[in-house]
Amino acid sequence: xxxxxxxxLKENKPKRRASRRIIAILLxxxxxxxxxxxxxxxxxxxxxxxxxxxxxxxxxxxxxASGLKTxxxxxxxxxxxxxxxxxxxxxxxxxxxDKHFPGKISVRIEEYPTVAYELGAEGNLDAIxxxxxxxxxxxxxxxxxxxxxxxxxxxxxxxxxxxxxxxKIPNELTSDISEIIPSPTASFPDxxxxxxxxxxVVITAISLLSDKVEYLNQVIETAQPGTITMLEADTxxxxxxxxxxxxxxxxxxxxx
Numbered sequence: 001x002x003x004x005x006x007x008x009l010k011e012n013k014p015k016r017r018a019s020r021r022i023i024a025i026l027l028x029x030x031x032x033x034x035x036x037x038x039x040x041x042x043x044x045x046x047x048x049x050x051x052x053x054x055x056x057x058x059x060x061x062x063x064x065a066s067g068l069k070t071x072x073x074x075x076x077x078x079x080x081x082x083x084x085x086x087x088x089x090x091x092x093x094x095x096x097x098d099k100h101f102p103g104k105i106s107v108r109i110e111e112y113p114t115v116a117y118e119l120g121a122e123g124n125l126d127a128i129x130x131x132x133x134x135x136x137x138x139x140x141x142x143x144x145x146x147x148x149x150x151x152x153x154x155x156x157x158x159x160x161x162x163x164x165x166x167x168k169i170p171n172e173l174t175s176d177i178s179e180i181i182p183s184p185t186a187s188f189p190d191x192x193x194x195x196x197x198x199x200x201v202v203i204t205a206i207s208l209l210s211d212k213v214e215y216l217n218q219v220i221e222t223a224q225p226g227t228i229t230m231l232e233a234d235t236x237x238x239x240x241x242x243x244x245x246x247x248x249x250x251x252x253x254x255x256x
Contacts, residue, residue, distance in 0.1 A: 043102050043103070044073060044074055044075065044102075045070070045071050045072065045073060045074055045103060046068065046069065046070050046071065046072050046073070046074050046077065046103055046104075046105055047070060047102070047103035047104065048070070048103060048104040048105070049063070049068050049069075049070060049105050049107070050104070050105070050106045050107065051107045051109060052106070052107070052108050052109065053108055053109035053110055053111065054092075054109040054111065055111060056091040056111060056127070056135045056136075056137070057089055057091060057092070057109075061089070062086065062089075062107070062109070065085055065086055065088055065089050066082045066085050066086050066107065067081075067082065067085055068082060068105060068107075074099070074101070074102065074103055074105075077097075077099065077105060079097035079098070079099065080097075082095070082097045082107070083095045083096065083097050086107070086109070090129075090131065090133040090135075091111050091112060091129060091131075091133055091135050092109055092110070092111055092112075093110050093111060093112045093131070094109075094110035095107060095108070095109055095110070096108045096110075111129070112129035112130045112131045112133065112167070113129065113130050113167055114127045114128070114129055114130075114146060115128060115129065115130050115146065115163050115166035115167050115174075116128040116146050116147050116148065116149045116162075116163065116166060116180065117137075117146055117147070117148050117149070118134065118148065118149045118150070118152070119148070119150070120136075124136060125137060128149060128163055129163065129167075130163055130164060130166065130167025130168075131160075131163065131164075131167075132159065132160035132163045132164070145171065145174075145175040146174075147166075147174065147177040147178055147179055147180050147194070148178065148179045148180070149162075149179075149180055149181075150179060150180075150181050151181045151182060152181070152182055153182075156182065158182065158184075158189070158190045158192075158206055159182075161190065161206050161207075162180070162192065162206045162209075165206055165209050165210055166209075168210060169209070169210060169213055173213045173214065173216075173217055174213070176196045176197050176198055176217070176220060177194050177195070177196055177197075177202075178195050178196060178197045179194070179195040180192055180193070180194050180195075181193050183203065188205045188231060190205045190206040190207055191203070191204070191205050191231075192204060192205065192206055192209075196220060198220050198225065199225035199239075200219075200220055200225050200226060200227070200228055201226075201227045201228070202216060202227075202228045202229075202230065203227070203228070203229045203230070203231070204216075204229070204230040204231060205231060208230060208231065212230035212234070215230065215234055216228060216230060219236050223236060223238065224238050224239070224240065225238070225239050226238035226239050227239070
């Protein structure tokens with residue numbers, strides 16, 4: 001008697017594949033819904049903006065320049081873009097943006113140092129920064145040890161160069177200087193005249209100031225008030241003669 005052949009049941013592969021696809025689609029939809037809910041929730045938004053180190057710019061000015069706003073997407077904030085936008089403010093030398101999840105953005109501002117002051121056209125006092133930028137200040141923010149710039153033309157390039165030089169000199173070496181005025185000559189177009197709080201008159205050039213300022217302080221500390229010339233040669237002449245016969249015996253010359 002011939003053996004009966006039992007048919008082999010085939011697996012229903014198309015149905016299994018279809019169910020897997022449905023599960024994958026549902027998972028993708030679930031993830032998409034979670035993402036949408038996340039980005040619409042306050043957790044994904046900027047909730048706090050903090051600025052530190054700014055003296056010359058108000059919070060409103062910093063917000064406008066940076067483009068930062070509370071309620072905007074936290075992950076959409078580019079620190080490098082915000083930093084470059086803040087550098088458009090001329091008083092800012094450096095800006096560092098840090099993001100702290102969730103929602104907090106802190107910005108550390110580093111401004112150019114104040115190297116001098118200048119009286120404005122309306123009698124107000126402006127701060128002159130190391131970059132040459134002029135910014136308005138209130139009386140509470142004045143550093144009294146900084147010199148006053150007078151008789152300077154706004155478009156004079158030597159004024160900007162002077163500010164850069166003053167910014168590189170330590171404060172203790174310039175704290176006695178009370179006023180700086182331009183005094184150009186054919187030989188020294190960047191020649192300047194300085195007046196000190198210790199009643200000295202100093203004649204030098206912007207290009208020489210960094211190298212000469214230490215000698216200036218040495219004379220001020222050891223001599224009576226007089227005129228100090230620091231150009232190709234350094235000379236000092238007291239206002240009042242020190243000799244008993246009333247003649248000027250104390251003019252000294254120091255060649256550098």
